[in-house]
Amino acid sequence: MxxxxxxxxxxxxxxxxxxxxxxxxxxxxxxxxxxxxxxxxxxxxxxxxxxxxxxxxxxxxxxxxxxxxxxxxxxxxxxxxxxxxxxxxxxxxxxxxxxxxxxxxxxxxxxxxxxxxxxxxxxxxxxxxxxxxxxxxxxxxxxxxxxxxxxxxxTSDVREDTLALPRDRRAATVADALLADPADQRTLVELAEFVQISPRTLARIFINETGASLGKWRNRARLNHSLTLLKQGHTVEDVAAGVGYRTTSSFIETFRNNFGLTPAAYRRRFLV
Structure with a gap:
């Protein structure tokens, strides 16, 4: 061996x-x-x-x-x-x-x-x-x-909500940028220009290498980062803005649909 x-x-x-x-x-x-x-x-x-x-x-x-x-x-x-x-x-x-x-x-x-x-x-x-x-x-x-x-x-559940990272260097650069700043509002076209490839190519790479469209991948990245911010005690309103949601209500609805509880309820788990 x-x-x-x-x-x-x-x-x-x-x-x-x-x-x-x-x-x-x-x-x-x-x-x-x-x-x-x-x-x-x-x-x-x-x-x-x-x-x-x-x-x-x-x-x-x-x-x-x-x-x-x-x-x-x-x-x-x-x-x-x-x-x-x-x-x-x-x-x-x-x-x-x-x-x-x-x-x-x-x-x-x-x-x-x-x-x-x-x-x-x-x-x-x-x-x-x-x-x-x-x-x-x-x-x-x-x-x-x-x-x-x-x-x-x-008896623990296998987590399927992990965020797959693309292997392609150009797509990985986009992924790193969005993870570093989840509130980044650049469109598919703008992100493709950022790494000098066509929007169609960038979209295809994300689907092939992460199993999700860029939009769905970005949404998961925002939700995952919101968990960290809520755990740190930030308000729901600040977290919503900090991860790129235009309204707090849309953040709350998306969070509940994905995790089965509200951001406020999740935040209370970590309050002393």
Whole structure:
């Protein structure tokens, strides 16, 4: 077996100069959690582990690449990466990344866990991951916490609302611009001019490589960013304007149709 890309499951080709790592990450157990905080982005080159990995951006946006897929994730997503699956990850800008590494014997049962995919990150799952970072807690307590997390993960929904990122360089430039400024109101024609291709070509690339039209892709990008802003405590009105909706009412309706609750109800989940 080629082991040239198999590394110790912590800090693989990271931008250590701009990240604040969790130094107390090793333990004698068959699982552990790492935490990285960055204010200038954090990148992990393509690599693989001997362990399974659960990646969660507690804060910020996480771009993950595996199996020919490029995905943009937010705090409502956790990426399941089985052992020996080559992947690449980037935490963009200000953010906090938490990763659970575990022996393959501890993974949930079923063929589903042989393949990388994205699961729904419930508040309880996030709390348990954070709890497992504390190595001062009794070993038996940590084991029970890990077992509970495994049970919850096993029944978690596969998230299909992830934002696929185009591989084409020109379309990727457009995607990056819209993710950096979700309120960007440029039309398809204007965005095509920005990367010097025809509107028809840009539209075709987005459909072929992301499975969505540019309009639908942009709407999902806006909704995903709105989750982060609401979690940070911004008002519904400010969030609506900040992600590019012309009226608050249209934002509320779109948000409810996609997530099954109002922006205000979602925001209340994170208010102390």
């Amino acid at each position: 080629d082991t040239s890309m198999t590394e110790n499951p912590y800090r693989l080709a990271a931008n250590t100069a701009t990240a604040a790592p969790d130094t107390a990450n090793e333990s004698s157990e068959d699982f552990f959690v790492t935490r990285d905080v960055s204010n200038d982005g954090l990148h992990f080159e393509p690599h693989r582990h001997d362990t399974d990995e659960l990646m969660w951006a507690r804060e910020g946006r996480l771009d993950v690449r595996f199996g020919g897929r490029n995905l943009s994730l937010h705090h409502g997503h956790m990426a399941w990466i089985p052992a020996q699956v080559t992947h690449e990850a980037t935490l963009l800008g200000d953010g906090e990344l938490m990763c659970l590494f575990a022996d393959t014997r501890l993974r949930p049962t079923g063929d589903r866990w042989d393949q990388p995919h994205v699961v729904a990150a419930s508040p309880l799952m996030g709390t348990l991951v954070h709890h497992l970072r504390d190595l001062d807690r009794p070993r038996a307590e940590r084991r029970k916490t890990r077992e509970l997390l495994t049970e919850i993960i096993a």
